[in-house]
Amino acid sequence: xxxxxxxxxxxxxxxxxxxxxxxxxxxxxxxxxxxxxxxxxxxxxxxxxxxxxxxxxxxxxxxxxxxxxxxxxxxxxxxxxxxxxxxxxxxxxxxxxxxxxxxxxxxxxxxxxxxx
Amino acid sequence: xxxxxxxxxxxxxxxxxxxxxxxxxxxxxxxxxxxxxxxxxxxxxxxxxxxxxxxxxxxxxxxxxxxxxxxxxxxxxxxxxxxxxxxxxxxxxxxxxxxxxxxxxxxxxxx
Numbered sequence: 617x618x619x620x621x622x623x624x625x626x627x628x629x630x631x632x633x634x635x636x637x638x639x640x641x642x643x644x645x646x647x648x649x650x651x652x653x654x655x656x657x658x659x660x661x662x663x664x665x666x667x668x669x670x671x672x673x674x675x676x677x678x679x680x681x682x683x684x685x686x687x688x689x690x691x692x693x694x695x696x697x698x699x700x701x702x703x704x705x706x707x708x709x710x711x712x713x714x715x716x717x718x719x720x721x722x723x724x725x726x727x728x729x730x731x732x
Numbered sequence: 733x734x735x736x737x738x739x740x741x742x743x744x745x746x747x748x749x750x751x752x753x754x755x756x757x758x759x760x761x762x763x764x765x766x767x768x769x770x771x772x773x774x775x776x777x778x779x780x781x782x783x784x785x786x787x788x789x790x791x792x793x794x795x796x797x798x799x800x801x802x803x804x805x806x807x808x809x810x811x812x813x814x815x816x817x818x819x820x821x822x823x824x825x826x827x828x829x830x831x832x833x834x835x836x837x838x839x840x841x842x843x
Contacts, residue, residue, distance in 0.1 A: 650831055660775075660822065660834040706774060710831070719765050719790055720824075720832060724774040 618643040618709045622723035629697050630731045637692040637726050639681075639707030648710035649690040650720065651681055655703045663705075666690065677701070702730045734759045738823050738835035745813055745842055753808045753838050755823030761833075763826035764806040768792065768819040769837075775822065781806055813842040 619642045629635050641647055651663040664675025671683040681692045690707060704727050708720040736757045745751050757764065765780035767790075777790030781800040795817055797809040806825075810817060823835040 648831075652834075659836040662831055662833075665831050708775075719777040719780045720767075720775075721777075721791075722767075722775040724772060 618647070618711055618721045620707050620709050620721055620723035622705075622707055622726050624726050625724070626727045626729065628729040628731055631699055632696050635692075635694045635697045635701070635728070637705050637707075637728070639690045639692065639723060640688050641690060641707070641709045642688065643709055643711070647690075649681075649683060650708040650710065651675065651679070651690075651692050652706045652708065653677075653703045654706065654725075660706070663692070697728075697730055699730045699732070702728055704728070734833065736823055736825050736833050736835040738821075738838050740838060741836065742839050743841070745840070747814055747842055748812050751810050751813060751840075753810075753821060753823075753840070755806045755808065755835060756804050757806075757823075757825040757833070758804065759825060759827060759833065760803065761825035761827050762803065764800070765790065765824050765826070765832075766796070766798065766806070766808050767822045767824065769822060770819050778808070778821075813840075815842045818842050 621640045623638050649666040652660040654660050663679050664673045666673050666683045673681050679694050704725045706725050707723040710720050739754045762783045766778040767775040769775045776792045778796050779798040781787045818841050821838045824832040826832050
């Protein structure tokens with residue numbers, strides 16, 4: 617079975633500083649990887665996804681993530697954070713079997729705090 | 733607008749009183765699923781459905797039922813809710829090559 621680890625429960629970053637959120641996964645085949653963001657009281661919004669091809673993936677809101685197979689990682693980055701980026705971030709791995717989808721396995725999330 | 737719609741957004745109920753949370757998608761997706769979100773645990777899959785009349789258990793199915801009689805709807809049924817089912821619930825649908833679209837969530841409190 618697949619699993620996802622987000623090692624940092626909380627991260628505090630100053631506004632304008634760079635950001636990296638870590639994500640490590642465990643899955644026996646080529647993974648399908650996602651990053652979602654959840655603002656307080658809101659649903660989940662897809663930031664970016666990796667299915668195949670270029671290992672550096674661009675997403676919305678200026679985020680990017682890099683898939684590193686050798687490290688089983690899919691870290692999320694942003695060069696300069698804004699106060700509006702304060703939210704909960706979830707990494708997820710999708711299991712595909714026979715072309716169907718067995719569902720997403722989520723990490724426990726990283727709570728991002730932005731300092732003025 | 734392509735979306736997944738859940739109702740209700742908020743629900744307070746008493747132990748043992750059957751309830752249904754509805755989920756509907758307008759994207760003609762074959763795949764739908766239900767998740768629950770709890771602090772410190774992230775999101776965990778309850779049930780999923782690959783197509784009409786095809787459902788399967790996720791990681792935490794105990795105490796829940798689902799049905800998929802038509803492609804657009806995937807209701808979550810709690811036959812006898814208990815306080816440990818107090819949680820935030822999300823419905824999602826899936827499209828090949830894109831990923832998952834989530835509903836806005838249903839916050840359920842069982843007292």
